[in-house]
Amino acid sequence: xxxxxxxxxxxxxxxxxxxxxxxxxxxxxxxxxxxxxxxxxxxxxxxxxxxxxxxxxxxxxxxxxxxxxxxxxxxxxxxxxxxxxxxxxxxxxxxxxxxxxxxxxxxxxxxxx
Amino acid sequence: xxxxxxxxxxxxxxxxxxxxxxxxxxxxxxxxxxxxxxxxxxxxxxxxxxxxxxxxxxxxxxxxxxxxxxxxxxxxxxxxxxxxxxxxxxxxxxxxxxxxxxxxxxxxxxxxxxx
Numbered sequence: 001x002x003x004x005x006x007x008x009x010x011x012x013x014x015x016x017x018x019x020x021x022x023x024x025x026x027x028x029x030x031x032x033x034x035x036x037x038x039x040x041x042x043x044x045x046x047x048x049x050x051x052x053x054x055x056x057x058x059x060x061x062x063x064x065x066x067x068x069x070x071x072x073x074x075x076x077x078x079x080x081x082x083x084x085x086x087x088x089x090x091x092x093x094x095x096x097x098x099x100x101x102x103x104x105x106x107x108x109x110x111x112x113x
Numbered sequence: 114x115x116x117x118x119x120x121x122x123x124x125x126x127x128x129x130x131x132x133x134x135x136x137x138x139x140x141x142x143x144x145x146x147x148x149x150x151x152x153x154x155x156x157x158x159x160x161x162x163x164x165x166x167x168x169x170x171x172x173x174x175x176x177x178x179x180x181x182x183x184x185x186x187x188x189x190x191x192x193x194x195x196x197x198x199x200x201x202x203x204x205x206x207x208x209x210x211x212x213x214x215x216x217x218x219x220x221x222x223x224x225x226x227x228x
Contacts (some may be wrong), residue, residue, distance in 0.1 A: 004156075033216065042220040043157075043203060056219060091156055098214035099145045099164065099207055104156030 006092050011081055012111045020079040021108050025094030033102060034067055034077050035091040037066035043091075050098070051076065082112045115140045117206050119219035127227050132176075132191040134222050136204030139185060140215075146187040147205040148178055151221075157203060163187060174198070199226045 005024040008048070013019055024034045033048040047057040052069045060067070069075040079086055089109045093102040120135040138144060145164050149157040161172025168180045174197075178189045187204060204219040 010194070031214075035218075043218045045216050045218070048214070056215075093157075098209060101147070101159045101162060102157075104149075104158070107154050 004092055004094055004103055006090075006105035006108050008108060009106075010109045010111075012113065013082055014113050015083055016081045017112075018078065019056070019082045019086075019110060019112075020076040021090050021092075021110070023075045023077070023092030023105060025075070025092070027053050029094035029096055029103070030072075031095045031098055031100075031102075032069060032075050033093040033095075034075070034096055035093065037091060038088045046077070054082070076087045079110075082110075084112045086110065115206060115208060115215050115217050117204050117217050117219040119202075119204050119222050121222055122220065123169045123223045123225065125225040125227060126194045128196055129193050132189070132198065132224065133226075134189040134202050134204075134224065136189065136219060138187065138204070138206045138217075140159055140206055140208045141142045142194055142210050145207040145209075146178075146180060147207070148172065148176070148187075148189050149203045149218075151201045151203065151227060153200075160189070160202070194224075194226045194228065196226050206224045 007022045034046040037043045046059045047067045049069045067077045089107045091107045093104045095102045116139045118137045147162045148160040151157045161170045163170050163180045171177045175217045176191045201221045203221045208215045
């Protein structure tokens with residue numbers, strides 16, 4: 001299995017621009033998680049899906065952030081408009097069930113200038 | 114409220130010495146506990162997990178952790194540190210309440226191994 005796939009590999013953008021991060025979970029995994037990692041705040045859970053349905057989005061920082069999972073093999077995290085404080089590494093992870101091991105993607109480092 | 118506390122954001126040990134990374138948690142329902150490792154510029158990888166079976170859990174690379182309910186702890190240990198163990202380690206707790214999963218990661222502990 002290829003593991004969790006994230007794209008782009010890295011992203012640099014200017015403040016105010018829209019950013020879309022993509023994730024392909026491991027086939028057969030019913031749960032998908034989006035995390036953000038920064039030096040200041042550590043690893044934060046933003047949102048997770050179960051069977052393509054958003055279950056808990058309480059970690060999404062504000063309305064500028066949105067996430068979708070149109071099917072079992074694809075999810076997006078969108079930031080519109082982006083701000084410099086959104087700079088972080090964004091990770092996607094998937095698992096078979098809610099209590100099982102989460103498998104993390106390589107992350108997408110985002111720099112907003 | 115559910116929480117995870119990792120004591121010590123940075124830990125340094127000599128090569129060959131005992132590694133002890135501390136993790137304490139709080140949760141109102143029985144937890145599932147995990148230790149993950151993150152090498153530079155990579156995602157997190159599972160080291161080991163506790164899921165209500167044996168309280169002493171063995172993981173990869175010689176690491177193990179013991180679940181102590183009375184102390185609400187899940188400390189990670191390795192008898193002899195290797196240079197390749199230098200990384201950041203995260204403790205995580207997952208609980209299931211009413212069909213909802215609550216996931217909480219600790220703030221991480223960076224392990225430095227001194228030759």
